[in-house]
Amino acid sequence: MLIKAFFKYLVTASLFILSLAGVVNQGVTYWLFAVPFIVLFICVCLLFYSQKTGFTVLGISALVLFYFSYNQSENPLIFPVLSKKIVSSECLYPVKKYAEYQLLTQKQYDVLNSVVSRDDDVTMICNLNHLPRKVINKRNWPVNDGLFLMLNVDGVDYLMSQSTLDIINMSSDLPELQIQAEWVSYLSGAMYWPAIPIIVATSIPSLYH
Incomplete structure (x- = not known):
């Protein structure tokens, strides 16, 4: 029984x-x-x-x-990064890849500058220190590449991918940030x-x- x-x-x-x-x-x-x-x-x-x-x-x-x-x-249990500030000491390039601007590091920009173009009217974002607004899911992309943080800097929305976040993590002494919680991934x-x-x-x- x-x-x-x-x-x-x-x-x-x-x-x-x-x-x-x-x-x-x-x-x-x-x-x-x-x-x-x-x-x-x-x-x-x-x-x-x-x-x-x-x-x-x-x-x-x-x-x-x-x-x-x-x-x-906007659920921090699914995306814990929403409760943490995104801090970057290096300047980021705003690139019009989707409807919003996507932020790229210098390394990413050097690789992608042949297929994307930087808007000269948009200045680089330096000394980033912002809380993300929410997470955008581009479901037509693989899950690791389809999740983007949305940050609002001076009234403009920018997207940041996990790969950009990884590069920022490597160049700082702050704890590593993942967009999606590990338990969600599992x-x-x-x-x-x-x-x-x-x-x-x-x-x-x-x-x-």
Whole structure:
């Protein structure tokens, strides 16, 4: 009986975590691949618990999932960098890469100056020391390149990628900053589950060589 109850709770918790993984997933599929787990979670709560307990678990779970799905771009639990100032001792180049200007370091600008152009009417941003406003997700890009911080400097919005943030991190003594929380990155990895059969199928032949 104890083992059966433990297994029931384990399945319930696992399905909830997988549902949460879809909600916080910042990849292009967002919560799509979490739908089967959400459906199973609802079924388990309704079929394997008393009516009162089942609806209570569903209600609390719905509130948690709603909290993490609503206004994600300004949620510091998903993007902890939002509560930290971005400090850069080197000047940054504003480049019109998207609708907003994207800030590049000198190293990045030297690499990309053949494919992007700097607006001569926009001055470089030096001695940056600002709190980010929010995170912009360009879902059509790979997740590591699709997340951008939005900073407002003197009334102008600028985007900053993780790669730019990494270079700033290396040139300062401040703690390393990541746009996305590590727990979100780990959970989001669960949304690659449809690729598991492909990975296994391609890996098996290599075991015989």
